[in-house]
Amino acid sequence: xxxxxxxxxxxxxxxxxxxxxxxxxxxxxxxxxxxxxxxxxxxxxxxxxxxxxxxxxxxxxxxxxxxxxxxxxxxxxxxxxxxxxxxxxxxxxxxxxxxxxxxxxxxxxxxxxxxxxxxxxxxxxxxxxxxxxxxxxxxxxxxxxxxxxxxxxxxxxxxxxxxxxxxxxxxxxxxxxxxxxxxxxxxxxxxxxxxxxxxxxxxxxxxxxxxxxxxxxxxxxxxxxxxxxxxxxxxxxxxxxxxxxxxxxxxxxxxxxxxxxxxxxxxxxxxxxxxxxxxxxxxxxxxxxxxxxxxxxxxxxxxxxxxxxxxxxxxxxxxxxxxxxxxxxxxxxxxxxxxxxxxxxxxxxxxxxxxxxxxxxxxxxxxxxxxxxxxxxxxxxxxxxxxxxxxxxxxxxxxxxxxxxxxxxxxxxxxxxxxxxxxxxxxxxxxxxxxxxx
Numbered sequence: 001x002x003x004x005x006x007x008x009x010x011x012x013x014x015x016x017x018x019x020x021x022x023x024x025x026x027x028x029x030x031x032x033x034x035x036x037x038x039x040x041x042x043x044x045x046x047x048x049x050x051x052x053x054x055x056x057x058x059x060x061x062x063x064x065x066x067x068x069x070x071x072x073x074x075x076x077x078x079x080x081x082x083x084x085x086x087x088x089x090x091x092x093x094x095x096x097x098x099x100x101x102x103x104x105x106x107x108x109x110x111x112x113x114x115x116x117x118x119x120x121x122x123x124x125x126x127x128x129x130x131x132x133x134x135x136x137x138x139x140x141x142x143x144x145x146x147x148x149x150x151x152x153x154x155x156x157x158x159x160x161x162x163x164x165x166x167x168x169x170x171x172x173x174x175x176x177x178x179x180x181x182x183x184x185x186x187x188x189x190x191x192x193x194x195x196x197x198x199x200x201x202x203x204x205x206x207x208x209x210x211x212x213x214x215x216x217x218x219x220x221x222x223x224x225x226x227x228x229x230x231x232x233x234x235x236x237x238x239x240x241x242x243x244x245x246x247x248x249x250x251x252x253x254x255x256x257x258x259x260x261x262x263x264x265x266x267x268x269x270x271x272x273x274x275x276x277x278x279x280x281x282x283x284x285x286x287x288x289x290x291x292x293x294x295x296x297x298x299x300x301x302x303x304x305x306x307x308x309x310x311x312x313x314x315x316x317x318x319x320x321x322x323x324x325x326x327x328x329x330x331x332x333x334x335x336x337x338x339x340x341x342x343x344x345x346x347x348x349x350x351x352x353x354x355x356x357x358x359x360x361x362x363x364x365x366x367x368x369x370x371x372x373x374x375x376x377x378x379x380x381x382x383x384x385x386x387x388x389x390x391x392x393x394x395x396x397x398x399x400x401x402x403x404x405x406x407x408x409x410x411x412x413x414x415x416x417x418x419x420x421x422x423x424x425x426x427x428x429x430x431x432x433x434x435x436x437x438x
Contacts (some may be wrong), residue, residue: 022097023129029100030132035061035110037223038131040123040163041139041174042156043274044216045114046244048139050075051212051220053112058237059229061109066099068116071245074099077106079242093117096130110227115163118148124162135226136163136170136190137219141177143308144271154180164190171195171222173215195222207239211248213281248278250287252393256358259366260393262288265384267297267376272308275373276315288369291319295360295372297380298325298347309374310334313342319368322360323347324379331374353382 030036035056039049046067053065053075065075068091072084086095093116103111113131117123127133141157149159157177161184164170172181173195185192197214200221205214217238224234248268253261264287269278282288294316298306310331313321321342323331326349335343344363346356356379364370372380 026097026100026130027132029104032104033064033100033108033111035135035227036131036133037110037112037135037137038115038127038133038163038165039112039137039139040115040160041137042142042144042160043269043271044139044213047212047247048137048216048219049112049114050241050244051216051238052137052223054079054238054241055220055224055229055234056110056112056227056237058233058235058240059224059227061227061229062106063110063112064103064106064108065112066103066114067244068114073245074102077108079240081242091116093122093126093130096126100130117163118145120149120159120162123159127163127165133163133165134168135223136165136168137223138164138170138172138174138181139219140172140174140215142271142273153177157181158184161185161188164188166190169193169226171219171226173197173219193222193226195219204235207235209239210243211250211278211281211285211287212243213277248282250282251387253387253390254393255361255364255390257362259361259364259368260395261361261364261390262369263387264288264369264371266371266373267380267384270305270373270375272312275309276312279316279371279373282371288371290369291365291367292316292369292371293320293322293364294318295322295324295370295383296328296331297372297374297376297378297383298323298328298331299375299378300326300349302375303327303330305375306330307334311336312373313339316371318342319365320344320363322363324351324356324360324383325349325374326378347379351379353379353386357383357386 037052039045039052049065049067053063056063057079062077064077066084067073073081074084075081084095099113115123115126117126138160141153141160143153146156149156154177157180161181164185166188167190169191170185171193172178174181178194182192195218197218200214200217205217220238221231221234248266250262250264253263255261264279264282266275266278269275296309307330311334313335321335321344323343323345324347326347328345328347332343332345346360372383374380
């Protein structure tokens with residue numbers, strides 16, 4: 001028995017020594033990277049990571065970056081990138097150790113890395129043990145991951161603040177809960193800087209070949225300013241930065257019937273505030289226009305989120321609402337009664353895209369815009385694959401000025417036609433009151 005105890009003690013001691021050596025080696029790798037930018041928040045982390053890296057590259061700083069969002073990527077100093085390979089396809093914050101080791105081997109001036117932790121305790125470990133950032137970024141506070149960081153948005157804000165660097169600097173574009181962030185920053189002796197989105201002009205935003213937000217650009221410009229890079233140089237670097245695979249995009253297709261269709265993939269913005277912001281920006285800039293329809297993808301493990309997308313319908317003011325995935329009832333029940341007659345249920349947990357996509361396209365008018373919202377997994381992915389096989393529409397697009405106004409549910413209009421048999425099931429319940437879109 002004494003022998004077994006001895007073996008146990010020796011093994012524990014060996015593990016302790018190995019752990020200390022690994023930690024010291026990791027800290028040495030961190031010290032080899034003078035500037036470490038940790039990007040945290042709810043929405044736009046991957047885009048901000050790429051924008052910051054682009055701005056620093058534009059300022060001739062050797063910069064390595066790593067994103068975690070739609071597709072985790074390791075971005076080399078020359079802006080080439082490769083996927084981050086994970087054992088069994090499972091993400092784990094421990095992978096940051098390998099990323100830092102690999103980044104240090106490039107002898108960089110800066111590392112820009114996206115926070116991949118959700119649990120508040122892991123966010124703190126990610127900062128204090130794994131990255132030890134010199135500049136923190138807290139892009140925004142939105143309604144997501146409430147189970148881990150909530151239940152309120154104030155709780156989410158405080159949880160995200162655990163990634164702030166002590167005695168460091170943190171940049172944020174969050175305005176509504178700036179006071180909470182300031183309290184948390186003061187407790188960590190961290191200088192909190194506000195990146196004003198209004199400081200980014202429409203002309204500067206048009207320089208991007210892909211869609212992004214003023215908030216994201218403002219944060220990246222503030223980080224570049226802290227490192228002594230002038231605005232024009234930082235913007236040129238951001239313009240040249242490759243976009244994230246999950247970036248907001250609009251494609252133009254021709255349906256099998258020859259109808260023109262503009263499709264906006266808004267799945268990546270899967271909280272209500274970000275979804276509304278994305279669609280409003282696309283309508284304002286003109287890549288999509290009315291008549292606008294939306295398709296909501298429902299997931300059984302995101303029932304609350306399905307309902308939030310249903311509640312968003314009056315603010316989107318669409319011509320029609322298509323439900324796919326399962327359970328669609330979770331989204332339908334959240335749609336206000338005045339708008340429910342616009343809903344067409346195309347979902348079902350076993351329904352193939354070859355069934356519901358043709359039915360959806362048949363109900364859309366020529367020249368319509370379709371925005372996909374909710375969560376991409378499941379039938380959302382099937383929808384994207386099916387649409388990708390459609391021929392592109394190379395005709396000259398209509399000008400945004402020709403777009404009709406948003407639908408008012410109190411005005412008389414035709415509901416989407418019902419299809420017989422196993423096709424879509426429109427909910428043609430009459431409005432219970434006059435109703436006005438919010």
